[in-house]
Amino acid sequence: MKDWYLLYCKRSExxxxxxxLDRQGVECYYPQVTVQKMVRGKRVEAPEPLFPSYIFVFFDPETLSFTTVRSTRGVADFIRQxxxxxxxxxxxxxxxxxxEDSDAHQKQLSSFPKPGETLKLEQGQFKGIEAIYQEADGEKRSFMLINLLGKPVKVSVENKDIVKK
Structure with a gap:
């Protein structure tokens, strides 16, 4: 009976x-999200993995063994219990x-602040301070530029602490 499993892959593979895995008849799901990034000084939209180094696979272990799937080039191992x-x-x-392709998901991504946008921090250690959004710092944090003692300082803050002005 086919089931979904999660594979951990070698870095960037x-x-x-x-x-x-596709060549072996294993159905794979590799969720990606489109992000804007700077490439050679130009802003481009490019797909990036939603979960770097992870792939969901759908197969029947009685037809194709776990060892065969795990030994596939690019695969490190299964996530195990x-x-x-x-x-x-x-x-x-x-x-x-x-x-992955829903309008709500795209809307959520587009509601993120744009670099250079002035924001006010609502919670955390920098509560009440105005900041200039710089870039995302992983899934739940962002880099902000704040004015501290007359000098601009780049800090990383929780996304939930940010409020648009």
């Missing part, structure tokens, strides 16, 4: 793993698939 590879609930995977 998710695409290689997907290609090789004890000695057994951990099954992933299909509702989670299908939910990710539905949200």
């Amino acid at each position: 998710q695409e290689r793993a997907v290609l090789n 004890g000695a057994k590879p951990q099954r992933v609930q299909q509702e989670i995977v299908y939910g990710l698939m539905m949200n």
Whole structure:
């Protein structure tokens, strides 16, 4: 019986793993999100992995062994619970698939502050301070430029602490 599992891939080799798993008949899901980044001085939109180094795979372990999948080029190992590879609930995977291209997801990404935008920090150690948004710092934090003792200082703050002016 087919189930979803989560694979951990070698660094920056998710695409290689997907290609090789596909050749073996394993269905793969590699969620990506489109982000804006600077490339050679120009702002471009490019896909990036939603979960770097992770791939969801759908296969029947009675037809294709865990060892065969784990030994595929680009794959490091399964995410495990004890000695057994951990099954992933299909509702989670299908939910990710539905949200990946949804308008609400795109709207959420576009509501993020733009670099250079002036914001006010609402919570945390810098509460009440005006800051200039610089860039995202991972999933839940952002780099902000604040004026501290007359000097601009780059700090990392929780996204939930930011309020648009």
